[in-house]
Amino acid sequence: MASKRKAISVDEKICVIRAIEKGEKKSDVGRRFELSQSTVATIWKNQKTIQQAALEGNLSKKLRKPKFEDLDQAMLSWFNNQRQNNVPISGPIVKAKAEKFANQLGIIDFKASEGWLGKFKHRHQITYGKMNGEARDVDMNVTNNERKKHRKEVGGAIIQICI
Structure with a gap:
C-alpha cells in the first residue's frame, strides 16, 4: 500500500510516464513506485504538462503557476x-x-x-x-x-x- 502524501519530483513522474508508454500496466507502475492508482492516473492525465516542465528544466515537485x-x-x-x-x-x-x-x-x-x-x-x-x-x-x-x-x-x- 502506498504511503500518504508522498511528494513526487518531475523526474519521478517522467519515469512513471515512460513506464506506461513502454506498455507496463498502470497498476504495476503504481506498485513499483509505491503510488496509488489515482496518483498514477493523474500523472498520466497530466503527462504533457509534466513533460513540458521537464523540457523547460523545471524540476520542482509542484508545477504551480504564479497567481498573476x-x-x-x-x-x-x-x-x-x-x-x-x-x-x-x-x-x-x-x-x-x-x-x-x-x-x-x-x-x-x-x-x-x-x-x-x-x-x-x-x-x-x-x-x-x-x-x-x-x-x-x-x-x-x-x-x-x-x-x-x-x-x-x-x-x-x-x-x-x-x-
Whole structure:
C-alpha cells in the first residue's frame, strides 16, 4: 500500500510516464513506485504538462503557476533586460518594480512581499551574485546618480523608487 502524501519530483513522474508508454500496466507502475492508482492516473492525465516542465528544466515537485502570470512575465522580461545591461539588481529593487508593474497592470491585491520575491527567484532560478567580467564595468557613479533621482520620503523614511 502506498504511503500518504508522498511528494513526487518531475523526474519521478517522467519515469512513471515512460513506464506506461513502454506498455507496463498502470497498476504495476503504481506498485513499483509505491503510488496509488489515482496518483498514477493523474500523472498520466497530466503527462504533457509534466513533460513540458521537464523540457523547460523545471524540476520542482509542484508545477504551480504564479497567481498573476502577466505580472510574472513582465517582471521576468524586465529582470532579463536589466541583467543583459549589467545593471546591479537587489531584492528591494525587484520588489519596487513589481509593485509598479502591478499598478500599471491594474492588479490591486498584489503585495511584493519577501515571500513573493523568494518564490519569483525560485521559479526562475534567479540568484544575486557578485558580477564578474564585463558586468564590473558598469559605471557606479551613473547608477548611484539614477538612484538618487528616484528617492521618495514615505512616513519619515526615504525609500528607493526604481524605474
